[in-house]
Amino acid sequence: MARIVMKFGGTSVGDVDRIRNVARRVKAEVDAGNEVAVVVSAMSGETNRLVGFCDSMTNMYDAREYDAVVATGEQVTIGLLAIALQDIGVEARSWMGWQIPIHTDEAHGKARILSIDTTVLEQRLASGQVAVVAGFQGLGPNNRVTTLGRGGSDTSAVALAAALKADRCDIYTDVDGVYTTDPRIVPKARKLDRITYEEMLEQASLGAKVLQTRSVEMAMKHRVRVRVLSSFSDAPGTLVCDEDEIVEKELVSGIAYSRDEAKITLVKVSDRPGVAARIFGPLADANINVDMIVQNVSEDGHSTDLTFTLPRSDLARALKVLEGARDDINYRELTTSSAVVKVSVIGVGMRSHAGVAQTMFRALSEKGINIHVISTSEIKVSVLIAEEYMELAVRALHSAYGLDAA
């Protein structure tokens, strides 16, 4: 007997028939003798409908009221899933965030889970009742409903699994696991049986959309074994787990990419102490996240070129900020490009193997792909390249690291 948290996203509960399908999957786990808590999202399209109501009312709404409105999507799904479970003979009841309660901070619209009181829930699980829990929502310090931000149901599920000390947290989605890269770009992409928390975290933050970044951070912190699998097939999925649980480690486990990139270059910035602070201070104040930064070697000893990347959607705002600070920064010219993408190679094997970056540079060079910016961390190497080469680069790297399926 195990204790399992199952999570189903919006597509998996998209209509009444799909909710019935979810109920059957839950029943299978119950019949196998497991204690089961199920976390569900809103029916697909529902959250957008509710957000649309708020948006069409005004563009400056109270986040507390927004949360009251959008949290209803999950409330509908838990009631319907509880009904579907009871209908096939499974004892079940629905739980809203405030009923458990799932305590969060008061950052409405993007709240963080602080603690989950599992006392009653554990009694119910022990008595054989399935707990159907609303994802994405919690109870703030002022007795008001909070939401965790888009995709927050993954985080709800992992947090609940941690609080319940569950043996496993199964995230059912519309893909059947974590792949070495996007199969739409590389048909030879392979599904991974296992992936480490660290690699999954890099994948999530570098653009892969399988799991929400915060949910992976939480799984890693609490050592929750997360399984990603499809609600529409019976394939075994991918286990996200501790490095120790992976016997045959691959040097590189995946190639990620992100299209949401833009590049800014400041030409002939005077090279004196404190100039970086003069550039990045105002950007940080404007809440713009700068990602990769490269500073060229100064030719004349007095000036330098400085290039950095940022989310494409922030480009226009960043330009305004930098033009406003032109006198203070003192640069000759400013050039930008939004026709750039970031491609990343991820793998915990890099920690112990040299030459991983070299393989990347060689593979790209063989295809004639120019690298604009490079950044590295312990387990990933990212490069910024021209957008038109993206698919070519991803395929070349996938081959170069021996990831292609036989």
Next chain:
Amino acid sequence: MARIVMKFGGTSVGDVDRIRNVARRVKAEVDAGNEVAVVVSAMSGETNRLVGFCDSMTNMYDAREYDAVVATGEQVTIGLLAIALQDIGVEARSWMGWQIPIHTDEAHGKARILSIDTTVLEQRLASGQVAVVAGFQGLGPNNRVTTLGRGGSDTSAVALAAALKADRCDIYTDVDGVYTTDPRIVPKARKLDRITYEEMLEQASLGAKVLQTRSVEMAMKHRVRVRVLSSFSDAPGTLVCDEDEIVEKELVSGIAYSRDEAKITLVKVSDRPGVAARIFGPLADANINVDMIVQNVSEDGHSTDLTFTLPRSDLARALKVLEGARDDINYRELTTSSAVVKVSVIGVGMRSHAGVAQTMFRALSEKGINIHVISTSEIKVSVLIAEEYMELAVRALHSAYGLDAA
């Protein structure tokens, strides 16, 4: 300065623009220096959509889960109205049933309000904040969401007005007040300035759809002054109040009708003690409400004919019950008709004036309308007639009692 509860039904909050319109009406009361609590229904069509989800899942659902699902309709409206109010500079916040809380019993799907804790609400009202309260919902004894049954938002509003000791409860709807009868049948129908609780209660239970019966009972019990008015016009509406507040009492204040009637006659029932119990016992057990009953004078001293009315939708079920109990009741024949309607004359003036029923009988007889069954109470006379005469009867009675507008 007054304390006012305003209530807006589904049509009044049917879309984003109508919610903005409601916000403007609320602002007008706030600007006039009043303390305001607003009770709202779900956007029109929304409750049906949610009930539809439950119905399509199964036909035997857990009422607790049904309540969790359908209560979301009102939750969406309160959030949106609070946003709309803030957007035009009115301080406001939304309140779900469990947040106040509005305590109910645990009769899910048709719960009754037990008490409302107004401590926090009164502080907020005193500070100038508008309370936007979800109608139709409450918190059951087991910390679960309950709903009051269809039309329950009227009851929420009146109960809240009673608990807050409000000066007035304004029910905004899609008609501009209470009329002497249905203006679609009698174009000369007049809007009443005032009507007593007792008359309004008879109107509600005899088929008029302006207010929910339970809300009128509650208003009468707690002496809440209720005003019925339109959210789409500025007409003054109708005040539902105590008899003492009405100086010029009319003999008859309204003509009501109900099409939801069917008639059953048991021919030659043996006339012995206990026969009524043998007939109506099984019907009550089957949860069928019998309304008007008439027992003919026995001709032979041994048998009698017995006629009664019931809701048309229960006719088929009632026939099954009566055929099952045929041997026990011992009747010769059973005849039915669902081509009948009930027309009622209502007025507190009847208490002190004789001859009111006589006027009714004469008016109907002059038009050649045959009366099947008669029933009377202190302030109403109802007759059952053939359906085809309904409009004719209503118009004749409206004239006979001098209700026609000049």
